[in-house]
Amino acid sequence: MRAAPNPNGPWHIGHARMPAVIGEYAERYDGWFCVRFDDTDPETKRPDLDAYDAILEDVEYLGFETDAVYRASDRMETYYGYARELIEAGGAYTCSCSGETFSELKNDGEACPHREQDAEDTLADFERMVDGEYESGEKVLRVRTDIEHKNPALRDFVAFRMVDTPHPRESAAHYRCWPMLDFQSGIDDHELGITHVIRGIDLQDSAKRQGFVYDYFDWEYPEVVHWGHVQVDAYEVPMSTSSIKELIDDGELDGWDDPRAPTLKSLRRRGIRGEAIVEAMAGLGTSTSNVDLAMSTIYANNREIIDDDSDRYFFVRDGLEVPLTGGPDEANPPLHPDHADRGDRSIPVGETVLVEANDLPGHGERVWLKGLGCVENIRDAFQFTGDDIEVVKSGAVDVIHWVPGKESVPCRMRTPDGDEQGRAEPGVGELDADEVVQFERVGFARIDRQDDAETVTYFAHD
RNA sequence: GCUCCGGUGGUGUAGUCCGGCCAAUCAUAUUGCCCUCUCACGGCAAUGACCAGGGUUCGAAUCCCUGCCGGAGCACCA
Structure with a gap:
């Protein structure tokens, strides 16, 4: 089987469907999987020289090894x-x-x-x-x-x-x-021994046209399936290589891996595993009608894959600083609730804590600072009231996440809807790039890099 | 205008070829409950669909016809 992309740019999410489906088939039937660049229009579909490798990288990210790579222009x-x-x-x-x-x-x-x-x-x-x-x-x-x-x-x-x-x-x-x-494609499919062809409904007549050529040569036409277009919800940006490229050129997007771009490079940077995408795409099947893919399906697949490996940390977006009196001077919540063996985190407390505006309890009301204990809001200051977990178990107080006012580190989370500024617990400043973590009650994110001024993370999903 | 193709819950999918075991599968979504120092993970439950109308048949999601809706091609693009 083959994927025959036009090398005009890195792949968007929809492109994952072809390798996903033929990769699955190739595996199941011990088949053969090649990528063939159909780059026979130097003008109106002018190939982008960087796209050849970019596409092969995307295929690799999805988790497939190609048995062969061809370029029609060769x-x-x-x-x-x-x-x-x-x-x-x-x-x-x-x-x-x-x-x-x-x-x-x-x-x-x-x-x-x-x-x-x-x-x-x-x-x-x-x-x-x-x-x-x-x-x-x-x-x-x-x-x-x-x-x-x-x-x-x-x-x-x-x-x-x-x-x-x-x-x-x-x-x-x-x-x-x-x-x-x-x-070109008709000749190649025969020459390369392609037995099954999958392509879009826009090429419905191709098989019939190529059939005339096959008849002249007395060849047998491969099995062919036509599928409809995929639409992916959750993106404002149109999903076409050319329009994404335009947005990048205009500076609306930072690049192909901008978290707002509906591209595979973007999902990769957000810490989403190729496997999660492949599963979702393979699940779409090969129906002739157009289909809508819900990003939530990809996210659900990914969450299942990464949850067990992702250590927990606190990240407070746009926090309110609240003075805190009483209680211990350090909190030690576990790195992962299901893996005590990974150990605990160490979060110094200090004079103040930051909480998210939505989590701030009303005057005279209590809230449980996770890993620390119960506090009461008295005239916009927290008074520690104890560490008896019973109040949580009985449902009397809500549990929220928090970070220390002083010792927390600046952290930026880039999301498909724009960047979120905030502060994270100190341990986040020590994490290596590429690690995927869960910010408790916020969602999963991939550590992108430790800048001088802040930790930059990319949001995956909740 | 001429030709092709398709329509199963919010979304995707199984079943359609070879009509009955389909008051319709699985996943996701949403909601509720359980678990839990996370609105994560895990467990349980609920919600929700065969485009419409005719016909064939003892029996139709499955076969036939018409209608409606949607998609695609008729490029010196891929």
């Missing part, structure tokens, strides 16, 4: 070879009609004058195309299908056209005569 001589064979078999002719002219004729089911050209002349003319003797738009090679086919989409489609713009890959920059997707 395989031009192969396509030319088959084109010559096709011409000799009477399956194609060169045509100099303009797109509009041909379209009109085609829609009326009428052949253009070039259709009658014999194989010999066509072959000679095709060599002139290959040699770059024509300019863009001057000449194309068409596959001779059925000009009266009831479906206009299948009538004599273009196999090769001239492109003046050189390909960005140096090794392919000298080619001017480029195959269209339907030809």
